[in-house]
Amino acid sequence: MKVIMSGNEATARGAWEGGARFASAYPGTPSTEILENMPQYGAECYSEWAPNEKVATEAAIGASIAGVRSFCAMKHVGMNVAADPIYTFAYTGVTGGFVMVVADDPGQHSSQNEQDNRNQAKAARLLMLEPSDSQESKDFMKKAFALSERFDMPVLFHVTTRTCHSKGLVELGDREEAEVPDYEPKIRKYVTAPANAKVLRATLEDRIAAAREFSNDCEFNRVEMFDTKIGxxxxxxxxxxxxxxxxxxxxYLKLGLTFPMPDKLIKDFCSKVDKVYIVEEMDPYIEEFVKTLGIECTGKDVIPRFxxxxTDIVRKAFLxxxxxxxxxxxxxxxxxxxxxAGCPHRGLFYALSKRKGIMITGDIGCYTLGMAAPLNALHSCICMGASISQGHGASIAFRDAGKDTKVVSVIGDSTFFHTGVNSLMDAVYNSGSNLSIILDNRITGMxxxxxxxxxGYTLMGKEAPEVDIPALCKAIGVKEDNIITVNPNHLDEVNAALDKLLPKDEPCVLITRWPCVLKKFSQQDIDEFPTLHKTQCVIDQDxxxxxxxxxxxxxxxxxxxxxxxxxxxTSCNGCTVCKQVCPFKAIEEVTR
Amino acid sequence: MSEVKNILLVGVGGQGTILASKILTSGLIKAGYDVKMSEIHGMSQRGGSVSTQVRYGDKVYSPIVGKGSADVIVAFEEMEALRWLDHLKIGGKMVINDYRIQPVPVNLGAAEYPEGIIEHLKEKCEVLSFKAAEVATELGNPKAMNIVLLGALVKAMGLDEIDWDAEIEANVKAKFIDLNKKAFHAGYSL
Incomplete structure (x- = not known):
């Protein structure tokens, strides 16, 4: 039976069919729905949200070493965070099949950069699979685990926004259970002290050579012969x-296994056609390899590199x-x-937009939109967790240059857990003076x-212990008197806290605590925030x-x-920020 | 091999094109077509322009509807119809909801909402425009406007062989089935 599935749903299904028993990820567009689709497979595959991609990757590596088929998933920039473990795990190889799903975002629909992570498969030396639609996402993912075990290499499963978020028909299959061996320590394989790692580095070349032979004659790389004037x-x-x-x-030579690249297959295909065209998004990854074989081809000289x-672009480029x-x-x-409307970040950014002489370092999340007119209250956004560390560096730079510019760093709850905690540690340890504002909207919003x-909850719906943000900041070394929690919808509360903390010459933390208006409220939310969605604002036109x-x-x-x-x-959620800024008291709050 | 047909549903984040496209693709699959559908999630959902692209035929490759190739464009908001005009096939049809959502630059006085869009488009191509929200309100709930638009789309594409009532029953919560069936037929009869 065929069902319609997005690439992400199909990848999740493929993981289950392939016998995966462990999955970990940090959400990031366009990869998020892969893990969101795992809990439906119940206890057969445990799945979790990790605080960041490095942790997710390491957790999945642990599961692989323990002998079970495992995978992690992330957006393209998440692979930068996870680069540390994966570059070395490539040396050790796997016990249970291991797959790292990486979703690139060509066109930057929801991303701060556009990077072609196929280059990372080559640089880290990971087997790489590239599905082209939902059916292949399911089929390739299913087969990726056995492939990883066969060549003793992690697999980079490379997808893009269009494969992730497009839907197509998928023929489903059954789950293949993989045996879980009893644990035996393999110290030479998994302890990458230099003496072992040097040996592993050499054997990795042997593993790549074996995989290259396979790539020349495998089901993932397919030749479709029609007219031979163009290949x-x-x-x-x-x-x-x-x-x-x-x-x-x-x-066509349609490649699905693209590291290692199939040298003989490419040479053979090119010998049968008059001209060779390379059609690929972003970097000339295939093209450069084809050129190293001494084959003339046309690619990035006519197709954009970013x-x-x-189809319109390809048609115009070649025809x-x-x-x-x-x-x-x-x-x-x-x-x-x-x-x-009703976003709890609005009150904070409105208050910040009225302050003069401050630098506002930002981070990745909905609150990046604080940059937009008319608020214009966010001045930088580089990567996850960077707001506080950048703010620390800037605060020291201003101080030593004799400037009195004050630095405010804005970061969301999930982003703070991701990589902001270390940054705060830096600011405290090294006597910075930036004010870190943690926007706790009780969920990962964007x-x-x-x-x-x-x-307080996990991906699989279980109740979980909650990080106590003020206690965590205190434990890092922020003085108790310098930690304030406010309701960001109340401008007077926000302004009083800013008045108190901005003049201080030491690390301070302001926590804004109010739920994202679009989230599904938990019982805890309803108990803690009893006025949620109870009122609306109306303007008295008189x-x-x-x-x-x-x-x-x-x-x-x-x-x-x-x-x-x-x-x-139909839009107003009753945050009352407009009511508070009205100089004529023309806005009233009414019961919904 | 039959030609691939292209449909674009365009609007503003939060207008709920999802349910309409879900019912549409579900019906097309039942009718035996190969179907691909593409959406972009993420930052654009926060009040930005959004599109759902649906392609069907014997065999569909790309999930993206190219310029000059949409058989029908259903615009849930009038300026979005104008924005996507270059994707309409020559001789194709626009179904436009006579409804405006003011973008932020207009709200701030930095830009003006273009006047006379529907009349302008009518001079160029075949346009069916109506107030879908009012049609839905008369039936009992303005939120059913997406299904009114779906009805008009199905009529425009001539997809009469599919049992759309059954698709609505399969994809809509029980208490909204009657409303949505009425909304579908109201849109179909426009």
């Missing part, structure tokens, strides 16, 4: 665009054909994403509401002077025209 070498989603562009006017591909379209001179207005170590002060909060529930401002009843 297309391609992998992943790019295969689909190539097929639509050339149809049966070209032959952004997402599609010079552009589609006929309707055109118009009428201009549309952009729709930049904005903090939601990726669509995943539990984390601060929420009192309103149309001064637009409320609009400057940037709330999308406020609809402003030349004549007046109204609050959209």
């Amino acid at each position: 297309v070498i391609t992998s992943g989603i790019s295969y689909q665009y190539a097929k639509e562009t050339f149809g049966e006017n070209a032959s 952004d997402e591909l599609n 010079g054909v552009e589609p006929e379209t309707y055109t118009t001179d009428m201009k549309t207005v952009v729709r930049p994403p904005a903090l939601c 990726t669509g509401h995943q539990q984390n170590p601060g929420t 009192k309103c002077k149309n001064c637009k002060m409320c609009v400057k909060t940037g709330c999308p529930a406020l609809i402003s025209t030349k004549e007046k401002v109204v609050i959209d009843k």
